[in-house]
Amino acid sequence: MGSKTETREDDGLLRDCWYFAGLSRDIRAGGLVHRSIAGEPLVLGRDETGAPFALRDICPHRAAPLSAGRMLDHDGAATVECPYHGWRFRARDGVCAHIPSLVQGQDFEASRIRARRYPAVEQGGLVWAFIPADPRFTGEPDHAPPRFAAxxxxxxxxxxxxxxxxxxxxxxxxxxxxxxxxxxxxxxxxxxxxxxxxxxxxxxxxxxxxxxxxxxxxxxxxxxxxxxxxxxxxxxxxxxxxxxxxxxxxxxxxxxxxxxxxxxxxxxxxxxxxxxxxxxxxxxxxxxxxxxxxxxxxxxxxxxxxxxxxxxxxxxxxxxxxxxxxxxxxxxxxxxxxxxxxxxxxxxxxxxxxxxxxxxx
Ligand code: FES
Ligand SMILES: [Fe+2]
Incomplete structure (x- = not known):
């Protein structure tokens, strides 16, 4: 399958910034929520610590939406299980933790595969997701989402x-x-x-x-x-x-x-x-x-x-x-x-x- 480079015309949408992703109460432990922000499909949920996470809602294997899958514990880590072939992706960083079709001795390192992760922050009853300008961005943003003194x-x-x-x-x-x-x-x-x-x-x-x-x-x-x-x-x-x-x-x-x-x-x-x-x-x-x-x-x-x-x-x-x-x-x-x-x-x-x-x- 050919790889594609991403191109993005100027659509007048800001990136490298925090967008409102949802209310805390709408993102429940064990649940998955699909959300589109600035043209990017996101799946939102909560990891094993209860903190919100956001991953790209496209399975790196063959593009099924992860939000149609389910949350599953895998060796103590919260993972998202893809509905198509059951690959599991760690909620906190998107790293692939499990590929069910692999047999013993098959030399394929699942952890090299990763669903894109978007930084997510919860404060004041609101959840924010950071949409980077560079799709390869993996770090933490250099600024925080807004807090309201009121x-x-x-x-x-x-x-x-x-x-x-x-x-x-x-x-x-x-x-x-x-x-x-x-x-x-x-x-x-x-x-x-x-x-x-x-x-x-x-x-x-x-x-x-x-x-x-x-x-x-x-x-x-x-x-x-x-x-x-x-x-x-x-x-x-x-x-x-x-x-x-x-x-x-x-x-x-x-x-x-x-x-x-x-x-x-x-x-x-x-x-x-x-x-x-x-x-x-x-x-x-x-x-x-x-x-x-x-x-x-x-x-x-x-x-x-x-x-x-x-x-x-x-x-x-x-x-x-x-x-x-x-x-x-x-x-x-x-x-x-x-x-x-x-x-x-x-x-x-x-x-x-x-x-x-x-x-x-
Ligand atoms: S498309 Fe997700 S596991 Fe195959
Ligand atoms: Fe108005």
Whole structure:
């Protein structure tokens, strides 16, 4: 069987970075989960220590998906057994531990074979997988996935989870979610804001690790939903490459963390996952409404992005205008700098400068 070298056209997807791979609670001991990230098929599970692992979901023998197999103990090591010919691959490093068809004395070293392993990390109730730019990469990444300070208050248990597939390139989903000007048009609903309220906004932004933040501020007076928390809440919104947005809302007593991961499954399909953590008992009472509200938001964004595809099919030029589209411009600059700094093997230099942006929404 001929060997193939991998080539990858520029699909506009970032590599050498940590992608959100799933919720801790969705990756169960003894189970296997298939997941596509940036066009790569992954199988996720837990090794003998309970730590999550990620392997390429293609058997090195003849390409059957390992996720269709099962987890099996082999001499004390957790292995994934391929469903086709039963080869076993060690969960922690992907090394082949067993080939059932070999007979005594057959000179074939199974341990030379390896399913590709992707670094995986679990923290804060979330599992992250590192997708390297170089398919031969075997080490550990030079940076860690994000940690969220708000979880010191909210804990690691997701209270509310929303998901939706967007049929678009990740860039359109990211830009759509960070765009402040679409709110009054796409998210017009009585419980969020009144229909005729367009207000001048001025928000301070600053660079943050691999991204930027809308600094902590009092939310707009035209948003009813924040009032639920009571007190005088503040909000801070942080964006970080490759596509993670967090909003931390807090008052004197309580904290809510809204986590949004925009994950490219491949170059044309993107999954949005929203996870909310909180320590406010009142929110735990009204969570079905929060779920409905969140779902309405996500569906509105998704329908708009789907509609936008009709125009994008014709590959038109797109515009970004000041200041409402500045975050989208930063996103593009951040991506460019990410790719350049990785290719040149140098430290990432954040292109964002502190600034106050103004728009009406
Ligand atoms: S294809 Fe996996 S063992 Fe043969
Ligand atoms: Fe939106």
């Amino acid at each position: 979880q010191e208050k909210t804990g690691d248990q997701p209270k509310l989870v929303l998901k939706r597939i967007f049929d678009c390139h990740v860039d359109h989903a990211v830009v759509g979610l960070m765009d402040p000007a679409h709110g009054p048009f796409v998210h017009r609903q009585w419980w969020w804001r009144s229909a005729h309220s367009l207000h001048d906004k001025a928000k301070a932004f600053e660079p943050r690790e691999y991204g930027f933040a809308m600094a902590e501020h009092k939310p707009s007076s035209n948003s009813y939903a924040y009032r639920l928390l009571g007190g005088a809440p503040t909000t801070e919104i942080v964006f970080r490459l490759p596509g993670v947005r967090t909003e931390t809302i807090r008052n004197a007593r309580h904290t809510v963390l809204g986590f949004t991961a925009v994950t490219p499954l491949d170059a044309q399909t993107t999954e949005i996952t929203q996870v909310f953590f909180w320590d406010a008992p009142i929110l735990s009472l009204i969570w079905p409404f929060a779920w409905l509200g969140g779902k309405a938001f996500l569906d509105q964004d998704g329908s708009m992005v789907d509609l936008q595809q009709q125009g994008l099919k014709h590959d038109p030029n797109l515009m970004l205008i000041p200041d409402a589209d500045m975050q989208a411009i930063w996103y593009q600059r951040l991506k460019k700098e990410w790719a350049a700094s990785r290719a040149e093997g140098r430290a990432f230099a954040n292109p964002v400068q502190p600034v106050t942006l103004r728009w009406r929404s």
